[in-house]
Amino acid sequence: MIKINEHYTEIGNNYLFAEIARRVREYKGSHPEKTVISLGIGDVTQAIAPAVIAAIQKATIEMSDAKTLRGYAPDGGYDFLVNAILKNDFLDRGIQLTADEIFVSDGAKSDTGNIGDILGADNLVAITDPAYPVYVDTNKMAGRTIQLLPCTPSNQFVPAFPEKIADVIYLCYPNNPTGTVLTKEQLKKWVDYALEHQSLILFDAAYEAFISQPEIPHSIYEIEGAKKVAIEFRSFSKTAGFTGMRAGFTVVPKELTAKTSKGETLSLNALWKRRQSTKFNGTAYIVQRGAEAVYSPEGQKQIHAVIDYYMENAKIIKSGLESLDLTTYGGVNAPYIWAKTPNNLTSWEFFDLLLNKVQVVGTPGSGFGEAGEGFFRFTAFGKREDTIEAVGRIKTLFA
Numbered sequence: 001m002i003k004i005n006e007h008y009t010e011i012g013n014n015y016l017f018a019e020i021a022r023r024v025r026e027y028k029g030s031h032p033e034k035t036v037i038s039l040g041i042g043d044v045t046q047a048i049a050p051a052v053i054a055a056i057q058k059a060t061i062e063m064s065d066a067k068t069l070r071g072y073a074p075d076g077g078y079d080f081l082v083n084a085i086l087k088n089d090f091l092d093r094g095i096q097l098t099a100d101e102i103f104v105s106d107g108a109k110s111d112t113g114n115i116g117d118i119l120g121a122d123n124l125v126a127i128t129d130p131a132y133p134v135y136v137d138t139n140k141m142a143g144r145t146i147q148l149l150p151c152t153p154s155n156q157f158v159p160a161f162p163e164k165i166a167d168v169i170y171l172c173y174p175n176n177p178t179g180t181v182l183t184k185e186q187l188k189k190w191v192d193y194a195l196e197h198q199s200l201i202l203f204d205a206a207y208e209a210f211i212s213q214p215e216i217p218h219s220i221y222e223i224e225g226a227k228k229v230a231i232e233f234r235s236f237s238k239t240a241g242f243t244g245m246r247a248g249f250t251v252v253p254k255e256l257t258a259k260t261s262k263g264e265t266l267s268l269n270a271l272w273k274r275r276q277s278t279k280f281n282g283t284a285y286i287v288q289r290g291a292e293a294v295y296s297p298e299g300q301k302q303i304h305a306v307i308d309y310y311m312e313n314a315k316i317i318k319s320g321l322e323s324l325d326l327t328t329y330g331g332v333n334a335p336y337i338w339a340k341t342p343n344n345l346t347s348w349e350f351f352d353l354l355l356n357k358v359q360v361v362g363t364p365g366s367g368f369g370e371a372g373e374g375f376f377r378f379t380a381f382g383k384r385e386d387t388i389e390a391v392g393r394i395k396t397l398f399a
């Protein structure tokens with residue numbers, strides 16, 4: 001008889017985006033004449049950089065010739081990409097890592113979800129609230145106990161230390177959904193906490209490329225001691241439009257160790273390598289060539305032009321909402337604007353109001369966790385004309 005993993009019965013359906021889609025479908029069904037604009041989903045809308053496309057095309061042609069064909073990729077990624085990541089994202093920023101501490105993958109969702117494979121079910125896990133849903137759901141799937149760390153205006157979205165000492169802590173900065181960041185001093189407090197309690201920090205830096213203020217850390221390894229306590233996740237998805245192509249990487253420093261119940265010290269780098277080589281067969285060669293081109297001088301220029309475009313959208317949304325006296329957070333170092341709902345509306349009430357009155361879709365904050373109730377997430381990934389139109393429509397609501 002089949003025995004299922006009963007923890008799956010505790011996570012429920014993937015409610016948030018399905019429910020948004022259902023409400024939008026229903027509205028469109030009864031109002032076919034109306035155009036609905038979405039500032040909801042965190043997916044890209046701008047074409048991929050020409051330098052990346054050229055690299056992918058070249059790599060695809062190589063596949064057409066048996067002499068240049070590539071088959072299975074090396075477990076941790078091709079040297080050309082790993083070395084480009086190592087140099088540009090770390091060594092040039094004064095962070096000393098080595099190539100075998102970087103693991104290329106098909107994106108940060110898989111890695112933030114799969115990392116639990118190497119962690120025991122009895123770890124006490126702390127997760128910021130609101131959060132990218134993968135952290136909570138994958139830990140529930142594994143049956144781990146979770147402590148939520150509320151991030152609200154009352155603590156300036158800086159999580160307080162958990163009541164019980166956490167073994168594993170998820171931090172995501174720049175943050176999805178709140179768009180907020182941590183300063184070096186704030187992040188250092190968490191690194192020091194992890195060093196003191198021998199905890200592990202899982203640092204999701206998927207939005208690192210959107211940081212505009214020079215004092216904000218791009219990597220947790222900018223903090224002294226972090227290599228002993230932190231794994232960092234990165235993604236090409238939002239940085240370079242790879243949501244449909246799939247590439248990211250995870251850094252697991254060799255200094256990072258954990259003890260078995262028998263007191264034996266093991267390297268998390270070795271465990272992750274073992275996990276990946278067993279369950280993952282690499283990111284496509286052509287996609288890795290595309291990711292390599294992100295680091296070329298033309299690639300950098302082109303991706304930053306797209307990031308600037310999205311961040312100009314963020315400005316338009318943020319200043320538009322603020323002109324209506326709505327309180328907003330984020331949108332400066334992240335492509336997300338986290339707005340307080342007006343008149344104490346719940347997140348879903350505000351969603352319905354925007355959809356029904358002005359046909360604008362966003363994401364109800366409560367969908368990211370209890371502490372997101374009363375907030376609403378707008379994304380900057382839309383097309384410029386849609387963003388301007390959506391903000392204009394929201395203004396009419398308050399006129």
Ligand code: PLP
Nearest residue numbers: 107108109132176206235237248
């Ligand atoms: N981490 C965060 C915080 C995200 O918001 C997302 C995507 O929205 C991801 C990870 C997933 O990134 P990827 O496309 O690389 O899987």
